[in-house]
Amino acid sequence: MKVVCVGGGPASLYLAILLKLQGRSRDITVYEKNPAGSTYGWGVTYWPDMLSLLTAHDEVSARAIAQHSVRWNGGVAHVRDRITTHQGDEGFAIGRHRLLEILAERATSLGVDVRFGRPVPQGTSGLEGDVIVAGDGSRSTLREQHAEHFGTRVALGHNRFIWLGTTRVFSSFTFAFVETGHGWLWCYAYGFDGTHSTCIVECSPGTWMGLGLDVMERADALKLLEGLFADVLQGHPLIGRTDTDGPSQWQQFRTVTNRVWSHGNMVLLGDAAHTTHYSIGAGTTLAMQDAMALAGALRDPAPLPAALDRYERTRRRELLPLQSAARHSANWYENLTRYIHLEPHQMFALLGQRHSPLLPHVPPQLYYRVDRAVEQTQALRSLKRWLGPRVARVLQSK
Known part of the structure; x- marks a missing residue:
């Protein structure tokens, strides 16, 4: 199998690594328009469960990512001249430059042909491969050449x-x-x-x-x-x-959706297929999970259309609750004045609840009091976590 990945971000590089681990004889090429070491952005976040997933798929790159990551605990909110804190949440962050460096070095060591400073060829006719992967971001050049087929829609955020x-x-x-x-x-x-x-x-x-x-x-x-x-x-x-x-x-966040994710032997990956608002801190994680799902679909000897359909159906299902959370999170910030005049500890608590589909429909102080009462009872906590995704689906369908 010959696979060509356009775009040298985390999703494309990680996909190349996983495909090479499945079979060293596979011919994998990654085109990245920017020179090696050139990237935008600062740090990216991920959570402990993602590190476990990375380890399960490729222990070598997971170990390097963990080694170059920093760990943080809890959160701090400054509201005017007042400060409130929240303990317990643990997360990780790594510089985007370092992450790309780790993935590119790992891919190259496995025999992937990573070509930096190579712009996207004009048209898919310039790309020869059994599978062409459009992993070139939310403004994907490759996707735009077939935007009508993909049914690409871009919605700009308010803020x-x-x-x-x-x-x-x-x-x-x-x-x-x-x-x-x-x-x-x-x-x-x-x-x-x-x-x-x-x-x-x-x-x-x-x-x-x-x-x-x-x-x-x-x-x-x-x-x-x-x-x-x-x-x-x-x-x-x-x-x-x-x-x-x-x-x-300065930007407005681009929410990208596509009606379908594949066109013949071309398939969308990461931000080219979907985006989720930065306030949930999951963009890079979701892109690399796309790579895991696509590599898994391509492992089986099924016909390519069936494999790409399986990848799309799997990821759409897994993304649904996170995309809902991202919409509600963005909405929380776009309606900040609804919450900002609460006491700082109350506002920070609702900041942590901003993914809830119920929050926009309940008076903030009432929501806070009910939520604190629920969190003190194990049975009600379990019911709340069970109801959340189901309520989101009901509200989304209306």
Whole structure:
């Protein structure tokens, strides 16, 4: 089998690794338009169960990922000048650059032909393989060449956000909410390599334009944001991407969906197939789980159309609750003023419940009181976890 992967992100590289582990004679090529070591983004998060999955599929790369990851516990929320904390949640983070380096080195060691600095050939006719994998992101060039067949739809989020780094290393997942004369601005921050942290800043369009961030040059915008988040940053700078300038660094989240995920021998992978809002911290995890499912489907000697259909059906089913959670999470932030005037510990508790399909339909203080009562009773906790996905499906069907 000859497989060509377009896009050198975590999904394509991990798929290449898994396919090579199934059979060293397989011919696997990965095309990445950017040079080796060139990537956007800062750190990515994942959870303990994902590390177990990685270990089960390829212990070598899992061990390297774990070795270069940092672990954080609990969360901290800064609301104006007040601070509240939550203990118990454990997660991991790793620099995106380091993750790609680990996966590329592992793939190359297994015999995968990883070609950096190679743009996507124009048209699928320039790609020769039994399977062509479009793993080139939410703006997939390969997918767009057949957008009508795939039934691609892109919905833009309401809020504006910017993906930044900082030299302050956060040991807990940290939120900060700052009130300005033009509305609220907030950030999510987490350490990922011992020297830097990711810091995503988000706000409503009114706040974005009111502060002038829609027209402000990058250096001026970073200086303004550093001042607004001075208490959280503790004197550390914010760092923007170096491959773009000006206000274009601000984005609206692109929710990508496709009616079908394959076209002949071409199949969509990762963000090219689907996206989930960054506030649930699962984008990279879901993309690599796509790779696991696709590799599993291609392992069996079934005809290719059946294998690709199995991959799509499996992943659609597994993604459904996470996509629902992502929609509700994005909605929570887009309706921040509904929750921000609660006591900080109450707001932070509802921040943790933002995936709930019930929260938008129940008065926040009532939801908080009921949820605290439920969490104190084991039987009610179990019922709540059982009901959650079912209620989400009912509301989604309406």
